[in-house]
Each structure stands twice: as C-alpha cells, then as structure tokens.
Amino acid sequence: MLLEIKDIHVHYGKIAALKGISVEVNEGEIVTLIGANGAGKTTTLKTISGLRGLSSGTITFDGKDISKLPGHKRVMAGLGQAPEGRGVFPGMTVYDNLLMGAYTRSGDFGDDLAEVFELFPRLAERKTQMGGTMSGGEQQMLAIGRALMAKPKVLLLDEPSMGLAPLMVQQIFSIIEEINRRGTTVLLVEQNAQQALKLAHRAYVLETGKVVKSAPAADLLDDPDVQAAYLGGGLGHDAPPERDGAESRDVPGEQA
Numbered sequence: 001m002l003l004e005i006k007d008i009h010v011h012y013g014k015i016a017a018l019k020g021i022s023v024e025v026n027e028g029e030i031v032t033l034i035g036a037n038g039a040g041k042t043t044t045l046k047t048i049s050g051l052r053g054l055s056s057g058t059i060t061f062d063g064k065d066i067s068k069l070p071g072h073k074r075v076m077a078g079l080g081q082a083p084e085g086r087g088v089f090p091g092m093t094v095y096d097n098l099l100m101g102a103y104t105r106s107g108d109f110g111d112d113l114a115e116v117f118e119l120f121p122r123l124a125e126r127k128t129q130m131g132g133t134m135s136g137g138e139q140q141m142l143a144i145g146r147a148l149m150a151k152p153k154v155l156l157l158d159e160p161s162m163g164l165a166p167l168m169v170q171q172i173f174s175i176i177e178e179i180n181r182r183g184t185t186v187l188l189v190e191q192n193a194q195q196a197l198k199l200a201h202r203a204y205v206l207e208t209g210k211v212v213k214s215a216p217a218a219d220l221l222d223d224p225d226v227q228a229a230y231l232g233g234g235l236g237h238d239a240p241p242e243r244d245g246a247e248s249r250d251v252p253g254e255q256a
C-alpha cells in the first residue's frame with residue numbers, strides 16, 4: 001500500500017472535524033472521498049499534506065510514518081497537492097507558476113515541463129499570461145500542472161470541479177484519468193460525486209468526520225443510499241467511464 005491513513009482524529013479548537021478516519025490508497029489507483037459539505041473531506045486532505053496537525057492516528061506513506069513530517073518534506077517524499085481554491089500565484093506567469101512547483105527538486109525538469117504542456121496544451125499557449133487572469137478551469141489546470149512538476153507519487157486533488165462548467169469538468173477529469181494512466185496515483189476529494197465515482201477505482205463516503213462506506217466506485221454508483229444522498233436522488237449513471245484516456249491529450253480549447 002502506498003498511502004495509509006489510520007484512525008486519524010483532527011480538531012479545530014474543541015470541534016472534532018475527523019473522528020477516526022481510515023483510508024487506504026494502493027499504488028496506481030484513483031481513490032475518491034465523497035460526502036456532504038462539512039463531512040471532513042478537505043480536512044482529511046489537508047492532514048495528509050501536513051497543513052493540519054493530527055490529534056491522534058497515523059499517516060504512512062511509501063512505508064514511512066509521515067504523521068509528524070512538515071508539509072514541504074511530504075512534497076519532497078512524493079505527495080503532490082493541488083489545493084482547494086487552486087492557490088495559483090496571481091501575479092506570476094503561467095510558466096513561473098509551473099516552475100514554483102519544481103522548487104523541491106534539483107536538476108533538469110525540462111521533460112516534466114514538456115509533459116505538463118502536452119497534457120495541458122492550453123497552458124503552453126498561455127505560458128506568459130499572468131496566473132490570476134486565467135479562467136477558473138485554466139487555473140485548475142495550472143494548479144494540477146504545478147503539482148505534477150514536483151513529480152509526485154500520489155497526487156492529492158481537492159475539488160478540482162469546483163465552480164467549473166460541465167464541459168470543463170469533463171476535460172479536467174479526463175486529464176486526471178490520463179495522469180493516472182501514466183503512472184501517478186490519485187486521491188481525489190469531490191463534491192461532484194457522480195463524476196468522481198465514474199473516474200475512481202475505489203471510494204469512501206464521509207459523514208460528519210467518519211467513513212460510513214467504502215467500496216469499489218462502480219458499486220457505489222449503483223448503491224441506492226449513495227444515489228439518494230449524493231447522486232441527485234437516483235438519477236443514476238449513464239455511460240461507463242472512458243478508461244483509455246485516448247482523447248485527453250488533445251483537449252479542445254474550452255473556457256470554463
């Protein structure tokens with residue numbers, strides 16, 4: 001197992017946000033955490049990346065206990081993050097934003113930059129544009145591209161679909177699938193349960209700081225409780241996900 005979160009408890013002051021969450025991520029998987037607002041999804045991700053401290057429990061990554069490691073050392077160990085709200089540096093160019101993602105590395109990263117531009121042709125076109133003037137979807141691409149520049153083993157994604165038009169959500173999700181196909185493990189937090197369950201291999205459902213279900217994502221798409229609570233009251237799903245990623249490299253230039 002590549003990443004194991006075991007029985008973590010996290011507090012904001014006296015408020016218990018996570019009450020014993022356990023999540024496992026195997027190498028090569030896309031795992032998603034879904035749940036209502038306030039369930040603890042973002043807090044789980046922040047705790048894994050080191051932005052929040054634990055009250056108890058352990059986080060093991062690549063065989064090592066990283067529970068007490070500072071955030072930048074977790075990035076160096078191979079945990080990359082595209083945070084909620086994207087965190088793009090608004091006054092820096094797209095190119096410089098991407099270089100910031102490689103700050104933990106030494107040596108040549110030209111090949112990685114070329115790969116990011118291949119995955120996101122839009123970023124290549126807009127290299128010299130200021131990050132803050134990019135559209136919402138483009139900023140999401142930039143945040144993911146920047147995280148990839150650290151060459152992560154696991155990519156942590158916090159609500160990449162937030163605020164984006166459906167077509168842009170499709171594009172971002174097909175690129176995430178392609179990134180995974182090329183070898184990066186993904187832990188995805190999503191409000192958009194339908195899309196997340198179509199993309200992921202396995203999923204955990206969080207409610208008020210606890211895991212209430214975990215199963216293969218396809219099973220949860222068919223689960224009546226999950227449909228009622230998170231999938232628009234049983235609208236169900238349509239076509240199965242594209243798993244070959246064939247279309248993800250020549251994404252048409254849509255605005256969010």
Ligand SMILES: Nc1ncnc2c1ncn2[C@@H]1O[C@H](COP(=O)(O)OP(=O)(O)OP(=O)(O)O)[C@@H](O)[C@H]1O
Pocket residue numbers: 012015016017035036037038039040041042043044191
């Ligand atoms: N900085 C904070 N201070 C106090 N309480 C917080 C803070 N951040 C989160 N919480 C609380 O912790 C709980 C979990 O929040 P979290 O943001 O992890 O949920 P979430 O599942 O990601 O929700 P959303 O989908 O709305 O982002 C909520 O009750 C929230 O109010």
